[in-house]
Amino acid sequence: MTVVRQVALDTADVAQNVREILSSNNIGQRLFARHVLGLSQGTVSELLSKPKHWDKLTEKGRDSYRRMHQWIRDGGNVAALKAYAPKKGTSASDHP
Numbered sequence: 001m002t003v004v005r006q007v008a009l010d011t012a013d014v015a016q017n018v019r020e021i022l023s024s025n026n027i028g029q030r031l032f033a034r035h036v037l038g039l040s041q042g043t044v045s046e047l048l049s050k051p052k053h054w055d056k057l058t059e060k061g062r063d064s065y066r067r068m069h070q071w072i073r074d075g076g077n078v079a080a081l082k083a084y085a086p087k088k089g090t091s092a093s094d095h096p
């Protein structure tokens with residue numbers, strides 16, 4: 001039987017890094033929430049602005065921070081997310 005030891009993440013550091021990447025690349029939380037975490041913008045806003053200590057999170061909360069941490073480490077994270085952003089001068093109604 002293989003035992004996998006889970007590493008506790010510094011949620012405040014993860015949240016700060018995500019906020020900085022989003023801000024410096026002009027990416028909205030709504031886009032990040034939908035395409036990276038599959039959560040609502042409001043939930044992600046709460047996770048980023050008020051990170052709880054790892055020991056106080058549920059497994060679902062920990063999973064969100066794990067996904068954020070993995071996204072930070074992915075070199076193509078920003079380009080992939082920007083590909084989902086609507087182009088300037090277009091709207092969702094412009095596309096079938």
